[in-house]
Amino acid sequence: MGKAGLPVSPLAPARFPDLPVIAGVEFASGAAGVKYQGRTDVTLIRIAPGASIAGAFTRSSTRAACVLDNQAKLTQGGDAPDGAAIIVNSGNANAFTGARGQESVDAVTAAVASATGVPASRVFSSSTGVIGEPLPHDRIVAITDDLAGALSQDGVAEAARAIMTTDTFPKGASATVAGDGGQIRITGIAKGSGMIAPDMATMLVYIFTDARISAPLLQQALSGHMDSTFNAITVDSDTSTSDALILAATGRSDAAEITSLDSGAGAGFTAALQQVMRELAHLVVRDGEGATKFVEVQVTGAETEADAQKVAMAIANSPLVKTAIAGEDANWGRIVMAVGKSGAKADRDLLTIRFGDMVLAEKGWRAPDYDEAAASAYMKNQNLLIAVDLGLGQGARTAWTCDLTHGYIDINADYRS
């Protein structure tokens, strides 16, 4: 069972991975009793002086106070000459809490600054849980000194557990890549199970690397991969008020500084970063509320990349497509529907639809060798590929989603009570 009492997703990996230690990053987790009892619910992360920080945040116009605070701090640049810290609580989102929301952020980040010696302007914070309830920040402040005293390089797995809400398993991913003169390590953790959903299903992601890289270049690497990773997944098309990703580079690797993302070592680093981001994004989909199938939607042949994105997300978000997948029904007519409603340019007679390797429809018509039995058999797989070629141009995009099941209704129809 996961921490919220839900059975572990059938799409979960067998175990939490071994994540490489990142020199200059320490973790401590504790139980503040923000809402949950009998489990950890606060994580403190300290990043050593000289780090670079980058971030990506929800575009919601009703963003939580901590998100607004993080964005304001990063607008001043991502350098952390005196170090940085991140404090995360689960159980309460501190969202739509009026002026009191910022007061809570100020109280928590001031306590962390005091306990760690990091300037408050470099203390980032996240809150995830119920919307609209005042955050009992005193409970977090009360354990801040204890957490600062317990910081350890080995605490990443504990941190991945403490930030969970309706997640049914902790999520981590890593990569190690050759730099110039030494290895570069990347370790990340994430929480989220209803991308991109409110309440307890917010997506939070923290990624650490020992690469030496300037803050602007780090931000460029991060921003460049968002569309192909976290912005390409969906569970229910809803958008959290609190989604946040923070990426910190400590510069403690033996490898030389990365000064370009196009060069050998820089290109290797950014590719490895994308891989870690994508793996974490996939883990969020694999923990999608009620999910029993992991679905890759590949769109090619669109007139533009924007059109490919529209089609991919229209398919990935369609309740009718997602319920058909839940029912293991090879209902490719619903793919045609989703292409049609996407707003992207499409020509019925140029459209090709594949499930796995099977061509189901082409040239505006069911494929001549369409085999209903084979298509139905394919739908029994846990991992599915839906591929659509629009036959119009070079625009391509891939999205990831899960099926829509009774489990989603169970989890969301009566979550608060």
Place this chain on the structure above:
Amino acid sequence: MGKAGLPVSPLAPARFPDLPVIAGVEFASGAAGVKYQGRTDVTLIRIAPGASIAGAFTRSSTRAACVLDNQAKLTQGGDAPDGAAIIVNSGNANAFTGARGQESVDAVTAAVASATGVPASRVFSSSTGVIGEPLPHDRIVAITDDLAGALSQDGVAEAARAIMTTDTFPKGASATVAGDGGQIRITGIAKGSGMIAPDMATMLVYIFTDARISAPLLQQALSGHMDSTFNAITVDSDTSTSDALILAATGRSDAAEITSLDSGAGAGFTAALQQVMRELAHLVVRDGEGATKFVEVQVTGAETEADAQKVAMAIANSPLVKTAIAGEDANWGRIVMAVGKSGAKADRDLLTIRFGDMVLAEKGWRAPDYDEAAASAYMKNQNLLIAVDLGLGQGARTAWTCDLTHGYIDINADYRS
């Protein structure tokens, strides 16, 4: 039980209404066995010479052959000096059927032209049912002469039943309004239960009036009301390949010709038309797949009307809002989330959220006299009002939706088989 074996929606009206006869419009329904057995599945409608015809159709880029054919015919104008006809079948959508789709449309409309004496250019057609299967149009053609021989002014209720697919009840609405020198009558029927959904959930609407009105003015009246009626409802955010509305005016009323929609009688007519359109739209939501609650979403105070529309539809389409309603959970935090993700301009501190008459949230915070017990009690109603004021301007828009329940998953997770 409805025709497809589903229990009748709890939101259905007690009975099918008595609809006024429209002089110059006749109906006949029959059983062609297109797919269903033991029920009617084809309706023929004949409209007397001298009528005006208007239409509105799905914007899907993968529109069905019959929709493309209707649009092409109406592009040549809506006058029907020699009369018009409409032929509708349920059980097969004739969508994504390649060049063969148009061949089927041609065969059916030619048979209707031959049986009724109406020119083929004024024979409109609709097909609703499974996508991607060839339409066995010979079965329809085979009963066309019989249908033409059975046409009657009193067949409207039978027609409302013959066009049903997953609908659990037939849908009709009417209005009678004073014209200059006589009454003007409007009668409409509709089918649809998964606005806006593919397969058997396509929305088809046929409205008839005895008003004397030119085709361009009739089209103007119809087009002006789409955004406040059929484009303001949603069950699952999906868009059919086949949605179609045809409006015919026979000019057989004693009332004088309507020459302006702003004048007394013209204004009365267009208001009555809007009422019939809205009533039919609401009936589609009330038959929403798995629906147990009918929800009105009122958005006011938006900077623009387009922003109000974005917010209304973001709320009405949100799976998290709709599952909370299914669970009778007054989860207003999910309304905040939906406002935030809508893309419309919003200011947290100016937002007011009401459920019925109760203010739940205002000034960026839970309302001071928020009463969880009263809010929860309100959610037990079958008809719900969710009102959001953005506090920014004069933009306003209302949308209608239903809840998202296990019933929706049951119906859609294994529909085809």
